[in-house]
Amino acid sequence: MRSLILDLLNKDKEKLLKSSLAKAHENNDKCNSFVTILDDAKVNTNNGAFKGISYALKDNISTKGILSTASSNTLKNYIPPYSATSYLALEREGATLIGKTTMDEFGMGGTAKTAHTGLVRNPLDTLRTPGGSSAGSAVAVSAGVVPFAIGTDTGDSIRKPASYTGIVGYKPTYGMISRYGLMPFASSLDHVGVLSKYVYDAAYVVNYIKGKDEKDMTSFDSSNIDLLKDIDKDIKGKRLFYIKEIADINEYENPSDELVSILKEFNNKIDAIRNIGVEVEEVSIDKKLLNVLNTAYIAIATAEATSNLSNMTGIQFGEREDGENIYELMKNFRTKNFSSLIKRRFVIGSFVLQKENQERYFVNAQRVRAKIVSIMNDLFTKYDGLILPASGNVAPKLSDINDNMSKTELAINNHMVIGNFGGYPSITIPFVNYNNLPVGLNITGPKVSDANILNIAYKLEELIDYKEVR
Amino acid sequence: MKLFPTIGIEMHAELKSNSKAFSTAENTYTKHSNNHVSPVDLGLPGILPVVNLEPVKKGIKMATILNCEIPEYLYYDRKNYYYPDLPKGYQITQSHAPIGINGHIEVPFNGETKEFLIHDIHLEEDSAKMEHLTSESLINYNRSGIPLLELVTEPTFHSKEEVMAFLEYIRRVYQYTDISEADIRKGQIRCDVNISLSTDENTLGTKVEIKNVNGFANVEKVIDAEIARQTKLFEDGRESEIEQETRRYDEASNTTIRMRSKADAIDYKYFIEPNIPKMKITKELINDSIKDIPKLPLERINYYKSLGLTEEDYNPIIKDRLLSDYVNEVLESKADAKLAINFITANIISFINRNEISINELRVKPSDIILVLSKMSDNSISSKQAKEVVEKLLTTDSDINSIISEYSQNSNEDELATLISNIISNSPNEVEAYKNGRTNLFNFFVGQVMKETKGKANPVLTKELIEKELSK
Incomplete structure (x- = not known):
């Protein structure tokens, strides 16, 4: 089995913890990957699946008694009085938490530039972004600080950073892992998931933290699903498809050399996959629909976010601001503490929810969501999964990123939102380097087909045998 | 305007x-x-x-x-x-x-x-x-x-x-x-x-x-x-x-x-x-x-009206569902509606109001009221006694049957007739005097019966039987 976790299970955990903490500091100095490093952490002695193995949590997971900021100034001193269900599951299973990782503020934006503690750097090239929003979690795994880290994914926040840092990012079916204690961005799209070096490890972690939670009505009972049992089964005869409008270079006007190269490699891999007996077919989806996925995502996600983050007023928690009256007090708190990116998204979210706009923007966005989900559900009756490059580029330079929303977003860079629209299991594995930087391959399948998707990803990981350049 | x-x-x-x-x-x-x-x-x-x-x-x-x-x-x-x-x-x-x-x-x-x-x-x-x-x-x-x-x-x-x-x-x-x-x-x-x-x-x-x-x-x-x-x-x-x-x-x-x-x-x-x-x-x-929706106030009002009750009668009762349930249980026994309502209003509602308790905290159950009302209607007890029975039941922990038997009138005609016949045959002088015109001696015989029955003889029946015996 290609697995770090299995290797570590019988190793000395005191030593592992010590080394993880040392690496965390080193990595944090270089990449700013942690909001909190738990120097006083003790090896977890609970008798569970992880036998004391170290891990890191994204800072939007509520941890009782441990600072949980979601990388936002609004929560810079917030120590929650309760714990997220996913964290409690890891505690119960004997995993040792070594720190809370830096992220884009409340998970919004994929730049890794909006954390209240500063931007996060890619360990493969510190001038570049690791992607976001689970930036610190991806960095910590990529740099070998921990064998796995928990991330969250609303648009592609686990799978994009995995692509940019050359690791595995897995977002299970919506509701497989409880969201209780996940500080929300957009409730209907938010998922808890995992970043790891290998597919097996991602499956291992989710296998032990999944389950119905009485505190999350959208969670479901998956006790009959074993994600590990058949993970290395032969995948001959499986059926995959890719979307022509995204994967065919002829669909692009003036493509960059980078995109040309990535799509060429993608096609080579498709041939290799066919050679092991997997059927891969090309499917066409209306370009018009593909081109509005991101807009629909922005409308839905910002609308939900505006509402979800209305509790950030400085009244119940946070450092209260002064004001002439209660409204000024709340306004001052929000104005002072939210980053400009978030504030602009709140404006969009409020705008699309306004009575006079709701039908045109928010409701239409829901229609787009329903449309693509219905198309995908149809395709999933014929195919095991969708396979596409996780992005059309390698990690951009931090200095090249602005957080303006561009009109000309390519579908290849945001198609993974389909996984959030449908609540589908979706996993990114590394597959190719361009200029010594990684790009991931994404596989997305129908709801609750996690075991099948992990099986396919595990076998493709074996086939691709990706070698990182460091 | x-x-x-x-x-x-x-x-x-x-x-x-x-x-x-x-x-x-x-x-x-x-x-x-x-x-x-x-x-x-x-x-x-x-x-x-x-x-x-x-x-x-x-x-x-x-x-x-x-x-x-x-x-x-x-x-x-x-x-x-x-x-x-x-x-x-x-x-x-x-x-x-x-x-x-x-x-x-x-x-x-x-x-x-x-x-x-x-x-x-x-x-x-x-x-x-x-x-x-x-x-x-x-x-x-x-x-x-x-x-x-x-x-x-x-x-x-x-x-x-x-x-x-x-x-x-x-x-x-x-x-x-x-x-x-x-x-x-x-x-x-x-x-x-x-x-x-x-x-x-x-x-x-x-x-x-x-x-x-x-x-x-x-x-x-x-x-x-x-x-x-x-x-x-x-x-x-x-x-x-x-x-x-x-x-x-x-x-x-x-x-x-x-x-x-x-x-x-x-x-x-x-x-x-x-x-x-x-x-x-x-x-x-x-x-x-919806399985436990009780009869609603309006339905109850219509029911009370159908029994000939007036707003004054039922208004104090429909204020409280439990009280109304209580009353209805009594009314379903075919008790006289007006009598039952008046009795409950006078004896039960006044008691719970005075003591600020709820009807379901009460020792007196509808079955007790039904029993007392039936004793009243068959003349086993007088209305005054009925009131006393309920009062006693409310304030002591004695059992309803023992209280009633303590109070209830003896209306057994055979028993009373034997008793009266004995009293009369044991009082020849008084019988003679009575027959000679001392009609006030009638009360002497009544007194004797009451003494023997500890006051429980049905007075109407007693008088009737004495008259009958004396006219023999």
């Missing part, structure tokens, strides 16, 4: 339940602030709502009582606005698919009944409670997340009296059905009042809303004050100044005060609560929700 008022009411009632609408915190009254609070009620980052089915069932129950249409699926919506008493920054409510819509209910009014129209009823959660001191405000989160049922009427009322009859009746229904304690002193009922005046009976005037009216007495005052304000404007020819707006009631001045105009109305940006998956409202759930 004749002006026609039209009034609509929004009535918020706190629902009875073990835990809150979306959290596991207790839903009970406590004098300690911030005691019944979970992370969910504080709106802490990362919390999620979990629907408590108890309030949902109560909503379905009330929707049924109000003859509302119940939707196929249960949905909740978010109502977004900022206020310090609203920890999440939104209230979970129902806006696009309320638990009941398009209803109607018949309400007792002026000795008759009148039907009023219901726009909808919907489930929601309460905000925290704020207390404003001179230089600061306190927030008590005990109330945060308490389940509420909001009942919205159509503009269906045309007088204060109709509104009050409706509100009183609905409150009684809430109490009868255990939907809400509906205790006004605990602030469990709050109303918004919509009023418009028109010179023409068939058109509606400009609607003015008066928000957050606590208690029914204030609803009455608000209606009077607002009708007076608008009437004055009409009389001054300034009715065009009546604006569609939101006002509040100021108790000190007994007037309504402008809060905001319609133009400044808040856009609550409603959208479906994404954390609560839509849930099918099944037949089973509906049946389960």
Whole structure:
């Protein structure tokens, strides 16, 4: 089995913890990957699946008694009085938490530039972004600080950073892992998931933290699903498809050399996959629909976010601001503490929810969501999964990123939102380097087909045998 | 100038339940602030709502009582606005698919009944409670997340009296059905009042809303004050100044005060609560929700009327469902209705009122009353004795049968005849004297019988038998 976790299970955990903490500091100095490093952490002695193995949590997971900021100034001193269900599951299973990782503020934006503690750097090239929003979690795994880290994914926040840092990012079916204690961005799209070096490890972690939670009505009972049992089964005869409008270079006007190269490699891999007996077919989806996925995502996600983050007023928690009256007090708190990116998204979210706009923007966005989900559900009756490059580029330079929303977003860079629209299991594995930087391959399948998707990803990981350049 | 008022009411009632609408915190009254609070009620980052089915069932129950249409699926919506008493920054409510819509209910009014129209009823959660001191405000989160049922009427009322009859009746229904304690002193009922005046009976005037009216007495005052304000404007020819707006009631001045105009109305940006998956409202759930609906006050009133009882007779009884249940159990024994009601009013209601206890704390059960009434009607005990029996039963722990036998009259004719015949044959002198004209000696014989029976001989029967024996 290609697995770090299995290797570590019988190793000395005191030593592992010590080394993880040392690496965390080193990595944090270089990449700013942690909001909190738990120097006083003790090896977890609970008798569970992880036998004391170290891990890191994204800072939007509520941890009782441990600072949980979601990388936002609004929560810079917030120590929650309760714990997220996913964290409690890891505690119960004997995993040792070594720190809370830096992220884009409340998970919004994929730049890794909006954390209240500063931007996060890619360990493969510190001038570049690791992607976001689970930036610190991806960095910590990529740099070998921990064998796995928990991330969250609303648009592609686990799978994009995995692509940019050359690791595995897995977002299970919506509701497989409880969201209780996940500080929300957009409730209907938010998922808890995992970043790891290998597919097996991602499956291992989710296998032990999944389950119905009485505190999350959208969670479901998956006790009959074993994600590990058949993970290395032969995948001959499986059926995959890719979307022509995204994967065919002829669909692009003036493509960059980078995109040309990535799509060429993608096609080579498709041939290799066919050679092991997997059927891969090309499917066409209306370009018009593909081109509005991101807009629909922005409308839905910002609308939900505006509402979800209305509790950030400085009244119940946070450092209260002064004001002439209660409204000024709340306004001052929000104005002072939210980053400009978030504030602009709140404006969009409020705008699309306004009575006079709701039908045109928010409701239409829901229609787009329903449309693509219905198309995908149809395709999933014929195919095991969708396979596409996780992005059309390698990690951009931090200095090249602005957080303006561009009109000309390519579908290849945001198609993974389909996984959030449908609540589908979706996993990114590394597959190719361009200029010594990684790009991931994404596989997305129908709801609750996690075991099948992990099986396919595990076998493709074996086939691709990706070698990182460091 | 004749002006026609039209009034609509929004009535918020706190629902009875073990835990809150979306959290596991207790839903009970406590004098300690911030005691019944979970992370969910504080709106802490990362919390999620979990629907408590108890309030949902109560909503379905009330929707049924109000003859509302119940939707196929249960949905909740978010109502977004900022206020310090609203920890999440939104209230979970129902806006696009309320638990009941398009209803109607018949309400007792002026000795008759009148039907009023219901726009909808919907489930929601309460905000925290704020207390404003001179230089600061306190927030008590005990109330945060308490389940509420909001009942919205159509503009269906045309007088204060109709509104009050409706509100009183609905409150009684809430109490009868255990939907809400509906205790006004605990602030469990709050109303918004919509009023418009028109010179023409068939058109509606400009609607003015008066928000957050606590208690029914204030609803009455608000209606009077607002009708007076608008009437004055009409009389001054300034009715065009009546604006569609939101006002509040100021108790000190007994007037309504402008809060905001319609133009400044808040856009609550409603959208479906994404954390609560839509849930099918099944037949089973509906049946389960309505299985314990008791006979409602109006039905009981009709029943009492059919037994020839008057408003004076039944009004004290229908105030309390348990009391009415109690009375009905007695009435079902075919006891004389008037007699039974009078007996219960005089002996039972006065006792529970005096001692401030509930009818179900009482030792005297309906079966006891039935027994006493039957003893009374077959002349085993006198009405005075019946009263004493009940009194004793209420205040001691003796058993009903032993008390009754202590009191009950001996009406056994054979037994009494033998006794009397013995007494007479053992008193030859008195018999002789009596027959010679000393008729007052009749009481001597009665006295002897009473002495022998410890006063329990049925006096009427005794006299009859003595007369018969003496005339032999």
